[in-house]
Amino acid sequence: MQFIKEMICDFQVVPAKKLLTLAMLFSCILGYAVMVLFPYFASEIIKYATQNISSLAYQATLFLGISYVVYEIIFYFNYLFYSKLQYYYTSALYQKLFYKIKKSSRHFSKGVDKGKVLTLVGDDIPSFCLLLDSVCVFFSTIFMVILVFFLVVRAHFIFGLIILVSSILYILFVTYTTKQFTKYVKIQKMHHDKTNDVYIEELKALKEIKTLPIQKQLQKKLKTILNRYTKAYYKKRKYYVHNENTSTLFPQYTKVLLYIILLLFMMYFNTKIELVILVIGYYDQLIESLTEMLTAYQEIKEYSISVERVSEVLNFQDDIGTLFGNYEGNEIYGAITFDRVSYQYNSRTILDQISFSVKPNTLNVIVGESGSGKTTIFDLLLRFYPLDNGKIYLDGRNIYDYSSDIYASNITVVKQNPYFYNMSIYQNLRLVNSNRKEQIQACQEVGIHEFIMSLEKNYKTVLHQNARNLSGGQKQLLAIARALLTNAEILLMDDVTASLDPKTTSQIVSLLKRLKEDHTLLVITNRDDLIKAADQIIYLEKGQATCYHSQREWIEFQEAKREEEAR
Numbered sequence: 001m002q003f004i005k006e007m008i009c010d011f012q013v014v015p016a017k018k019l020l021t022l023a024m025l026f027s028c029i030l031g032y033a034v035m036v037l038f039p040y041f042a043s044e045i046i047k048y049a050t051q052n053i054s055s056l057a058y059q060a061t062l063f064l065g066i067s068y069v070v071y072e073i074i075f076y077f078n079y080l081f082y083s084k085l086q087y088y089y090t091s092a093l094y095q096k097l098f099y100k101i102k103k104s105s106r107h108f109s110k111g112v113d114k115g116k117v118l119t120l121v122g123d124d125i126p127s128f129c130l131l132l133d134s135v136c137v138f139f140s141t142i143f144m145v146i147l148v149f150f151l152v153v154r155a156h157f158i159f160g161l162i163i164l165v166s167s168i169l170y171i172l173f174v175t176y177t178t179k180q181f182t183k184y185v186k187i188q189k190m191h192h193d194k195t196n197d198v199y200i201e202e203l204k205a206l207k208e209i210k211t212l213p214i215q216k217q218l219q220k221k222l223k224t225i226l227n228r229y230t231k232a233y234y235k236k237r238k239y240y241v242h243n244e245n246t247s248t249l250f251p252q253y254t255k256v257l258l259y260i261i262l263l264l265f266m267m268y269f270n271t272k273i274e275l276v277i278l279v280i281g282y283y284d285q286l287i288e289s290l291t292e293m294l295t296a297y298q299e300i301k302e303y304s305i306s307v308e309r310v311s312e313v314l315n316f317q318d319d320i321g322t323l324f325g326n327y328e329g330n331e332i333y334g335a336i337t338f339d340r341v342s343y344q345y346n347s348r349t350i351l352d353q354i355s356f357s358v359k360p361n362t363l364n365v366i367v368g369e370s371g372s373g374k375t376t377i378f379d380l381l382l383r384f385y386p387l388d389n390g391k392i393y394l395d396g397r398n399i400y401d402y403s404s405d406i407y408a409s410n411i412t413v414v415k416q417n418p419y420f421y422n423m424s425i426y427q428n429l430r431l432v433n434s435n436r437k438e439q440i441q442a443c444q445e446v447g448i449h450e451f452i453m454s455l456e457k458n459y460k461t462v463l464h465q466n467a468r469n470l471s472g473g474q475k476q477l478l479a480i481a482r483a484l485l486t487n488a489e490i491l492l493m494d495d496v497t498a499s500l501d502p503k504t505t506s507q508i509v510s511l512l513k514r515l516k517e518d519h520t521l522l523v524i525t526n527r528d529d530l531i532k533a534a535d536q537i538i539y540l541e542k543g544q545a546t547c548y549h550s551q552r553e554w555i556e557f558q559e560a561k562r563e564e565e566a567r
Contacts, residue, residue: 024081039281047274115196124306131303141293166254184236191229334360334520341390352543368540418479433485473504
């Protein structure tokens with residue numbers, strides 16, 4: 001029963017509903033116990049009918065009818081308990097997975113395949129309660145098998161011995177095929193994850209696929225994965241068929257043998273017809289219970305894979321989540337200090353003991369060549385990765401001292417390619433702040449309000465997938481408005497003017513000058529118009545950071561650099 005212990009450990013990813021689970025198990029056992037009465041009352045009806053005692057035959061018939069009603073009532077409640085548990089576990093697990101992804105660093109997406117997460121959502125999480133149901137059936141049918149076998153032995157020892165031998169052979173065969181079946185289910189799920197990954201890559205790299213000669217190679221990769229998936233599927237089906245068809249030979253031939261022996265007993269030992277009805281009835285019930293027990297065992301092994309996969313993801317040890325503190329102070333002014341901060345990626349030094357400070361209510365630009373560490377600074381500020389060395393302070397306190405909620409509410413980022421959901425402009429903004437008045441104020445402040453009002457449905461205009469019906473500049477302005485609605489003190493702008501026309505860039509530069517009155521701004525850029533507007537220029541090169549606090553200092557550095565390159 002090692003798999004039961006492992007399953008219990010996996011189930012601990014969410015608090016268990018113990019009382020409801022026990023009610024479901026008890027009702028299942030009670031329902032199977034009532035089933036034992038069916039063959040007994042059937043044999044009693046035959047017994048009294050053959051003896052012409054009609055009153056007792058009618059009485060046994062009445063009791064049989066009552067047994068059927070009681071059985072249905074018990075399992076009505078069993079299904080009710082199951083429905084409540086299914087709702088609880090699926091809701092709790094979906095929410096926990098959502099929270100896990102939201103709170104995790106970028107290492108989570110590297111350690112856990114996106115395809116696996118999709119399979120979890122569509123297949124594995126719903127299997128949680130299915131597993132619980134199978135466990136209830138498994139233990140209930142064990143109880144049923146023992147009880148029925150005892151009753152058969154009590155009715156006639158020889159028949160009990162025959163049934164015991166047949167049952168042992170049946171169990172051994174099905175246990176072996178189930179083990180093989182489970183093995184290939186696991187392999188199949190793994191290749192299913194990889195298939196999902198291929199389609200995710202295809203959606204992400206659609207432009208590259210259309211413009212580069214890589215379609216054949218991608219199709220070849222997909223075909224290889226699908227072939228492996230198909231092989232695992234066929235082997236899984238082979239053992240499934242053995243379970244469903246080949247294994248039934250044991251009970252079928254045993255039943256034929258029982259009929260032959262019972263006929264012999266009736267012919268030579270005057271065995272009564274009610275014994276035949278009782279033994280055959282109990283044997284049918286025993287085989288039905290054994291089949292359900294072994295099916296439940298197979299389902300437990302199969303669903304345990306899903307539960308284990310969910311548990312692996314939810315228990316994934318993030319290298320950064322445990323670093324966050326509990327400080328709840330929300331009086332943030334926006335002073336940032338990097339103190340000898342170092343960071344490596346794939347053994348390559350990105351930042352090497354850099355130090356600089358950012359004052360509140362200033363516009364600071366981060367400048368450097370591609371790969372110099374500009375985005376890394378944002379990632380570290382957003383606490384996506386742990387530091388290798390050094391410390392980062394916010395208002396004099398280590399950024400890892402702040403609680404997740406407080407920190408996230410005071411620092412936000414606007415990316416070069418911001419993402420919007422396939423819903424209305426109002427609904428997109430409402431995800432951040434539901435106050436309609438503040439939404440309009442934010443859009444007015446960034447200069448997008450008039451454009452929105454010019455649309456046929458204004459704020460009710462539905463944005464197509466990732467706002468394809470907006471221009472690049474409009475998306476950036478809307479993204480900045482959304483960031484303002486967070487009321488964050490620190491705004492990070494990741495190359496927001498990179499692909500914009502001069503007019504829109506000028507509009508955003510003017511906007512950033514206004515925003516610094518109430519926010520601390522850090523902007524990644526190489527655009528001269530933004531650099532000229534900056535209060536501080538942070539230049540990154542070869543893992544080092546140099547700060548320039550005036551345009552004159554920056555111009556002198558640029559001229560010196562050009563002269564050095566010319567030599």
